[in-house]
Amino acid sequence: MTVYLVRRLIQALFVVLAMSLIVFIGVYAIGDPVEILISPDADQIERERAIRALGLDLPLWQQYLVFLTNALQGDLGRSFVFNEPALRLILQRMPATLELAFGATFLALLIGLPLGLYAGLRPNSPASKTIMAGSILGFSLPTFWVGLMLIMVFAVQLGWLPSTGRGETCSVLGFIGITPCSSGVQWSFLTTDGLAHMVMPAINLALFKISLVIRLTRAGVRETMLMDYVKFARAKGLSPARVTFVHVFKNILIPVVTVVGLELGSTIAFSVVTESVFAWPGMGKLIIDSINVLDRPVIVAYLMIIVLMFITINLVVDLTYSLLDPRVRLENKGT
Amino acid sequence: MKRNLRRPKAAAIAIAATGLALAAGHARAQTATIAVGAPVTSLDPHYHQLSPNNAVSDTIFDRLVNTDARARQIPGLATEWRVVEPTVWEFKLRPNVRFQNGNAFTAEDVAFTIGRLPNVPNSPSSYAAYARPIERIEIVDPLTIRFHTREPYPLLPLDMTNVRIIDKETAESATTEDFNSLRAAIGTGPYRAVSHRNGDRIEFERFDGYWGDRAPFQRVNYRMITNDAARTAALLAGDVDLIDQVPTSDLAKLRADNRVHLSETTGLRLIFLGLDHLRQANESSPFITDNDGKPLGRNPLQDVRVRRALSMAIDRRAIVDRIMEGAATPANQFLPEGVFGFVADLPAPAYDPDGAKRLLAEAGYPNGFRIQLNGPNDRYINDSRIIQAVGQMWTRIGVRTAVEAQPWTTFVGRAGRSEYSAFLIGWGSNPDGSHPLRNIMATVNRDRGWGASNRGRYSNPQVDALLLQSLSEMDEAKREQQVIEGMRIAMTDVGVIPLHIQTNIWAARRGFEHTPRNDELTRAQDLRPAAR
Numbered sequence: 001m002t003v004y005l006v007r008r009l010i011q012a013l014f015v016v017l018a019m020s021l022i023v024f025i026g027v028y029a030i031g032d033p034v035e036i037l038i039s040p041d042a043d044q045i046e047r048e049r050a051i052r053a054l055g056l057d058l059p060l061w062q063q064y065l066v067f068l069t070n071a072l073q074g075d076l077g078r079s080f081v082f083n084e085p086a087l088r089l090i091l092q093r094m095p096a097t098l099e100l101a102f103g104a105t106f107l108a109l110l111i112g113l114p115l116g117l118y119a120g121l122r123p124n125s126p127a128s129k130t131i132m133a134g135s136i137l138g139f140s141l142p143t144f145w146v147g148l149m150l151i152m153v154f155a156v157q158l159g160w161l162p163s164t165g166r167g168e169t170c171s172v173l174g175f176i177g178i179t180p181c182s183s184g185v186q187w188s189f190l191t192t193d194g195l196a197h198m199v200m201p202a203i204n205l206a207l208f209k210i211s212l213v214i215r216l217t218r219a220g221v222r223e224t225m226l227m228d229y230v231k232f233a234r235a236k237g238l239s240p241a242r243v244t245f246v247h248v249f250k251n252i253l254i255p256v257v258t259v260v261g262l263e264l265g266s267t268i269a270f271s272v273v274t275e276s277v278f279a280w281p282g283m284g285k286l287i288i289d290s291i292n293v294l295d296r297p298v299i300v301a302y303l304m305i306i307v308l309m310f311i312t313i314n315l316v317v318d319l320t321y322s323l324l325d326p327r328v329r330l331e332n333k334g335t
Numbered sequence: 336m337k338r339n340l341r342r343p344k345a346a347a348i349a350i351a352a353t354g355l356a357l358a359a360g361h362a363r364a365q366t367a368t369i370a371v372g373a374p375v376t377s378l379d380p381h382y383h384q385l386s387p388n389n390a391v392s393d394t395i396f397d398r399l400v401n402t403d404a405r406a407r408q409i410p411g412l413a414t415e416w417r418v419v420e421p422t423v424w425e426f427k428l429r430p431n432v433r434f435q436n437g438n439a440f441t442a443e444d445v446a447f448t449i450g451r452l453p454n455v456p457n458s459p460s461s462y463a464a465y466a467r468p469i470e471r472i473e474i475v476d477p478l479t480i481r482f483h484t485r486e487p488y489p490l491l492p493l494d495m496t497n498v499r500i501i502d503k504e505t506a507e508s509a510t511t512e513d514f515n516s517l518r519a520a521i522g523t524g525p526y527r528a529v530s531h532r533n534g535d536r537i538e539f540e541r542f543d544g545y546w547g548d549r550a551p552f553q554r555v556n557y558r559m560i561t562n563d564a565a566r567t568a569a570l571l572a573g574d575v576d577l578i579d580q581v582p583t584s585d586l587a588k589l590r591a592d593n594r595v596h597l598s599e600t601t602g603l604r605l606i607f608l609g610l611d612h613l614r615q616a617n618e619s620s621p622f623i624t625d626n627d628g629k630p631l632g633r634n635p636l637q638d639v640r641v642r643r644a645l646s647m648a649i650d651r652r653a654i655v656d657r658i659m660e661g662a663a664t665p666a667n668q669f670l671p672e673g674v675f676g677f678v679a680d681l682p683a684p685a686y687d688p689d690g691a692k693r694l695l696a697e698a699g700y701p702n703g704f705r706i707q708l709n710g711p712n713d714r715y716i717n718d719s720r721i722i723q724a725v726g727q728m729w730t731r732i733g734v735r736t737a738v739e740a741q742p743w744t745t746f747v748g749r750a751g752r753s754e755y756s757a758f759l760i761g762w763g764s765n766p767d768g769s770h771p772l773r774n775i776m777a778t779v780n781r782d783r784g785w786g787a788s789n790r791g792r793y794s795n796p797q798v799d800a801l802l803l804q805s806l807s808e809m810d811e812a813k814r815e816q817q818v819i820e821g822m823r824i825a826m827t828d829v830g831v832i833p834l835h836i837q838t839n840i841w842a843a844r845r846g847f848e849h850t851p852r853n854d855e856l857t858r859a860q861d862l863r864p865a866a867r
Contacts, residue, residue, distance in 0.1 A: 037459035039384030043784030155572035163572040281535035
C-alpha cells in the first residue's frame with residue numbers, strides 16, 4: 001500500500017513538471033502578454049520597461065528556470081494582471097468553485113441514483129421511458145443555452161431567483177456564531193441569499209451529470225439483475241428491498257464512483273461556461289480571463305493545481321474501489 | 336487660461352443636504368447596482384492603464400484636470416492652469432479639499448503622485464509616460480505647483496487628465512496590494528471603496544466630504560459580468576440598474592422594452608483597416624498575390640490609387656446599418672466632430688465601386704489581385720463580421736479577398752510585427768488629434784516614442800514635420816491648425832482606411848438616469864435617480 005502511494009506521488013510529480021513546461025511553451029507560442037496588457041498608446045520605451053518588469057526579456061529557458069526555482073520555494077509567480085501571487089488568486093476563488101461543484105455532484109447523485117435505479121428495475125414502464133428520454137436532453141442541450149434559458153425563465157420572467165453572481169457569504173465559524181461572518185473562508189451555502197444565488201448554476205452544472213448517473217445506474221442494474229448471485233439471493237427468499245439495496249446497489253457503484261469522481265474533477269477545473277454565464281466568481285472564470293490576456297503565471301499555477309487535484313481524485317477513486325469490491329487489490333503485482 | 340467653472344461647496348451645505356435627503360425618505364434610490372462588461376484588474380490608480388481601471392479610479396480619486404462627458408477639460412483638483420514660460424506650467428490647486436481619511440489635499444500630494452508614476456513595481460502598462468516630460472516639480476505654496484518641462488510641452492494638461500492624485504501620507508510605502516485591499520485606496524473622489532472582490536465586485540459608499548456635487552447614492556455596487564447575454568439578463572431581471580457595452584444584437588429588443596432606456600453617445604474609438612506600408616513598391620506583401628496565387632513581385636498598397644480604391648469600395652453605411660445595428664458613425668478620420676483636431680473639410684467617405692474599379696485599372700490592376708484581410712474575432716464590436724463584409728465589397732471591385740479572423744491574443748502580436756497585408760484594428764483616442772497622429776500615423780521612431788501602434792509602418796515626412804511642430808507649439812490655435820493639417824494629409828493619402836466610430840451604449844432601468852461618456856468609462860457618479 002505504501003509503495004503504491006509513493007509510486008503514485010512520483011508519477012504525479014513528473015506530470016506536474018511536464019504540465020508546467022507545456023504551458024510555458026504554449027503561452028509563448030500563442031502570443032506576447034505585453035502586447036495584450038499594455039495600453040495601446042504606450043510608446044516603445046514604456047513597452048520595453050513592461051517587458052523587463054514582467055521578466056519577459058529573458059530567453060524562455062531562463063524564464064522557465066526562474067519559475068522552477070521559485071516554485072520549489074512555494075512561489076508560483078505573481079499574476080501579470082493583478083500583481084498578486086498567482087496561488088493566492090486561485091485559492092481565493094476556490095471556495096466558490098468547490099461549493100458549486102460539490103453542490104452539482106450532490107444533486108446528480110440525489111436525483112440520478114433513484115431515477116436510474118427505478119429505470120433499471122422497471123425498464124418497460126412508461127415512467128422509465130420518460131426518464132430515459134429526459135436524460136437524452138440532459139446530455140445534448142448545450143450548457144450555455146440551458147444556463148441562459150434558466151436565467152430568462154426564473155430570473156427575468158418569473159423573478160423567483162437572482163440572475164447572476166454569488167450572493168451573501170459567511171464562514172463556517174461565523175455561521176455557528178463563534179466569529180463574525182466576514183472572517184475566514186467564505187461559503188455562500190450558509191446564507192439563504194447565497195443559496196438562492198447557487199440554485200441555478202448548480203442545476204445547470206448538474207444537468208449533464210444527472211443524465212450520466214441515470215444511464216450508468218440503469219445499465220448497471222439491468223446487468224446485475226441477471227447475475228447468479230442475485231437470482232440466488234431472491235431464491236433464498238430475501239426481501240426485494242434487501243436484494244436491491246445490498247446485493248445490486250453495492251455492485252453497480254463502481255462505475256458510478258469512477259465517473260462521478262472524474263466528473264467532479266472536471267467540474268472543479270473547467271466549469272468555465274457556467275461560471276461565465278452566471279458571473280460566478282470561481283476558478284473557471286479566472287482561468288478563462290487569464291487565458292484571454294495570457295496571464296502566464298496564473299495559467300501555469302492553475303493547471304499545476306488541477307493536475308494535482310486530478311491525481312488526488314484518481315487516488316481516492318482507486319481507494320474507494322478496494323472498499324467497494326474486495327477483489328480489487330492496490331498492491332503492485334511485482335512487489 | 337481656464338476659469339473656475341464650479342465653486343467648492345462648503346462641508347456644512349453637504350451635511351445639511353444629507354439631512355434633507357434622509358428626511359425626504361429617499362429610500363428607493365439609496366443603493367444602485369452597476370454591471371460592467373470588462374473586469375477591473377486593480378484599485379491602484381497607477382498600476383495598469385486600462386479603461387475599466389480608469390473608470391473606477393475616477394470614482395475614488397480625482398485628477399488635476401477632470402474631463403466632462405464630452406471629454407472636454409474641466410477644473411478638477413486644479414482650479415486653473417497657465418503657461419508661465421514655454422517650459423513651465425503652473426497649476427492653482429483647489430482649496431479646502433479633503434481626502435477620504437480626512438487629510439488635507441496639498442501640492443505635496445501632487446508631487447508625490449507624479450513621483451510614483453514610474454515607480455510602480457511589476458506594472459504591465461504604467462502611467463510613467465505622463466511623468467516623463469516633467470524635469471522638475473516646484474511647489475510654490477501649498478496650493479500652487481509648477482511643472483518644469485525639458486522642452487515646451489503643450490499636452491501637459493491633457494496628460495494630467497490621466498493622472499489620479501493619491502494621498503502622500505497614506506500611500507508613501509503602499510504597494511499595489513495595499514490599494515487592492517483598500518488600505519491605500521484613499522482619494523478625494525465622490526465615492527470611497529468599502530469592499531473589493533478581485534474580478535467580481537467593488538462596493539462604494541458616498542464620501543460626504545466630497546468637494547464637488549454630492550454623490551446621489553448612499554451605496555453603489557459595481558459588479559463585473561463579462562458575459563454579454565448574462566449582463567442584459569441581469570438588467571431585465573432587475574438585479575442591476577445599469578449595464579455598459581450593450582451588445583448590438585440586443586439593441587432592438589431593449590429599445591422596445593419600456594422597463595429600460597438606453598443612453599448613448601458617439602465615442603472616441605475608430606475602427607479602421609491598417610495597410611502594409613512596410614514592403615516597398617518592388618517587394619511582395621505577405622498576403623497579396625496575383626489572380627493565380629503567385630507572388631506579385633510588387634506591393635500594390637504603396638500606390639495611393641489602390642488604397643483609395645479599396646476605401647471607395649467599402650459601403651460604410653451598410654456596415655453601420657446592418658452589422659452595427661446603427662451603433663456607429665461612418666468615419667473618414669480618427670476623431671468625431673467637435674474634438675480638438677477634427678478636420679472639418681475632409682470629404683465624406685464615398686461609396687463608389689465603379690470609381691474604385693477605374694482607379695485600380697489606372698494603377699495597373701484592371702483585373703485586380705488577391706489579398707487576405709486579417710482581423711480579431713473577440714476584440715471589437717462585431718469585428719469578424721465587419722471583415723467578412725469588407726472582404727465581399729473588395730471582391731466586388733475585383734480584389735479577391737480571403738478573410739481570416741483570429742483571437743486577439745494571437746492576432747495582435749503578428750499585427751505588431753507587420754506580418755499582415757491588410758488588417759482590421761481599432762483605436763480609442765484621447766480627445767486630441769495629436770494622439771492618433773503620434774501613435775498611428777507618425778513614422779516609427781523609438782527615441783521620440785512615435786508610431787508605437789503604427790502596425791502598417793506608414794511613413795510620411797510631411798505628417799511627421801507637422802506633428803513635430805505641434806508637439807512644442809504652445810499656442811493652442813496654431814497647434815490645432817498643425818494637427819488638422821497633419822491629419823488631413825495622412826487621411827487624404829489613405830495611410831489607413833477609416834471605417835466607423837463606435838457609439839458607446841449603456842442601458843439603465845427606469846427610474847435611473849445615466850450620463851453617457853464618449854471615453855467609454857462607466858463611472859458610479861454618472862448614474863443618478865431620475866428626476867420625478
